[in-house]
Amino acid sequence: MSDASTAAGAVAHAHHHPRLQHHFDSLEQQLHASTFGMWVFLVTEVLFFGGMFMAYILYRVWYPDMFVAASHELSIPLGAFNTAVLIGSSLTMAYAVNSASTGEAPRMQVFWLLATIVLGTVFLGVKVIEYTDKINHHLVPGSNFHFPNPAFQDTAQIYYSLYFGLTGLHASHMIIGIGIMAVIAWKAGRGQFTPEWYTPVEITGLYWHFVDLVWIFLFPLLYLIGGAH
Numbered sequence: 001m002s003d004a005s006t007a008a009g010a011v012a013h014a015h016h017h018p019r020l021q022h023h024f025d026s027l028e029q030q031l032h033a034s035t036f037g038m039w040v041f042l043v044t045e046v047l048f049f050g051g052m053f054m055a056y057i058l059y060r061v062w063y064p065d066m067f068v069a070a071s072h073e074l075s076i077p078l079g080a081f082n083t084a085v086l087i088g089s090s091l092t093m094a095y096a097v098n099s100a101s102t103g104e105a106p107r108m109q110v111f112w113l114l115a116t117i118v119l120g121t122v123f124l125g126v127k128v129i130e131y132t133d134k135i136n137h138h139l140v141p142g143s144n145f146h147f148p149n150p151a152f153q154d155t156a157q158i159y160y161s162l163y164f165g166l167t168g169l170h171a172s173h174m175i176i177g178i179g180i181m182a183v184i185a186w187k188a189g190r191g192q193f194t195p196e197w198y199t200p201v202e203i204t205g206l207y208w209h210f211v212d213l214v215w216i217f218l219f220p221l222l223y224l225i226g227g228a229h
Helices: 003-014 027-062 064-071 076-101 106-136 156-189 199-223
Strands: none
Touching (some): 076 106, 106 156, 156 199
């Protein structure tokens, strides 16, 4: 090997970012590939939720009056509050991504990530209150189910099966997201994210925005059905 080749190899190694995987040519290419991978994953999530949304559509067409009556047992103020909380968490997540991509101090990156975690935890806390209320009023499908309107005693269980299925699936995604963000916040505190490499923050932000978007559909579909009645 010539001296020129050795020198060129040394220069290339010196400019090789420690976070750049060997099968990518640059950090930019790696970011684009990771982002594309997350979008593909989110498409599968759309299909996942799509099955339950289709069930919702079919049963709502078959039992429109029951859906309206059952929705009146949900708290619109709590649902609206949680909607505002999640919109706020999308904003703080966007600030977290911007903070990492522009090279702000690690403490600012951690601040925005923790703010997102706190808002997500508030959302889950409100869901616990709602679930507890449904349990206390015997609105959980099963042998102890009791609906205030006897005319919908049997069919109302369909609505609450969809309610617990959709909101429970959504909540599980939020719990996973909060866990991931806790790890990301720990890494941010150690100064691992820079304008050159902030891929984990970027793709976590995409995931969190998707989770928030799902709730934007769930709120009117589950809570506001009887608004026009």
